[in-house]
Amino acid sequence: MSRILPLHARGLEVRRRGKRLLGPVDLTLEPGGLTTVMGPNGSGKTTLLRALHGVERLSAGRIDWAAPPEAAQAFVFQTPIMLRRSVAANLVYPLKLAGVPRATRLAAARDWAGRIGLSDRLDTQAPRLSGGERQKLALARALIRQPQMLFLDEPCASLDGAATQAIEDLLRKARDAGVTILMATHDLGQARRLSDRAIFMRAGQIEEHGPAGDVFDRPTSAALSAFLNGDIVT
């Protein structure tokens, strides 16, 4: 059960060198479900996720969590960041930080390695894995600490079909286990397959936000209609 949600973001703005990358954005995230964030390149999807997660400095606005979110949220980046260590050492790293006893973290690492199909590669150096394996490992490393909120920034960009399917299966299981997920994606098919709710962004602002059925089937803005039709939206 999520204690850190709902999340209320009010008047979020991110500026860099005088240019506004995001905002102003108001957003409320209720606990549970998977919300996808869609939009053209440069629409602010990544910046929104990073700002909510706390790795992007806000120029204005505030984010209010129901409880301090530090250890209860995790982020999976578009390009998976692998520690220069073994698969197992990558998996146990967040648990080590949290002071989890050695026996418990080793058991968790073996369990998660099994779930992502890397049981026989626990001692392999993580940077040597394929792109799909790295992303699965990054996702497992994010989930191993049982976060209540998970952010994903286009986790399947540049992955093949099998790897994408494996990631989506993991996400469905995480969602079913009660993890609230906010995921940026470029892939409309993936957004339709996974979304409980959807956000459409354009020019740094949220243009539509609602249940997936409404956003996909009854778009209210011309830009979202064009985007869903596969037209170029700027």
Place this chain on the structure above:
Amino acid sequence: MNDITLGLLEAARLVMTLDPELVAISLLSLRVTLSALVFASLIAIPLGTLLAIQRFRFRRTAIALLNALMGLPPVVVGLVVYVLLSRSGPLGVLGLLFTPTAMIAAQVIIITPLIASVTHQAMRDLWSDYHDLLISLNTSKAQRIATLMWDGRRTLLTAALAGFGRAIGEVGAIMIVGGNIDNATRVLTTAIALETGKGNFALALGLGFVLIGLAIAVNFAIHALSRTEREGRW
């Protein structure tokens, strides 16, 4: 050519007969240099890592200064340490002039900037790879430094060995602060300088070859002891 051949033969003779003076000089060389290396590494590695991850005012100036200090002329360092430790100097009361301790102090001053600078370069690159992940995992500054130092340990070893190489071959500073006193502060480099001055080129070359062999042996030993090719426990 003849001198070099004679030097090689002399080196072989000194080593084969375990010449007592050579053994004493070599052991003192190792003691001074390895002590300096340990003290310099304890200062330089955390300093270089901190400079890589910490943003503060005048950081660029500090880095530029550190890089400039890599080129510190050893003779000048020796002179400054001499003045500080001489009977009328501020630290004269310690009575350290013409002792191995004074030689260690001079070497620490010479190699600390070198190790810190190489450490900073390596840690800066690693930090740019790890930045988002470590921020996202809400790590403390100490945890970030520990992670970077562990994952960058192979590069740090190279930095330390560069410092060792500079220290073991150093002659100017330790000649001034050590005084090249027989059975007290004479090390391989100062002995080489002395024998060259006396025209004993074969002996000087022999000592030189022993010095080179010692430096190579220590490099191999440190690599082996630190087990750089093995993965740590997870």
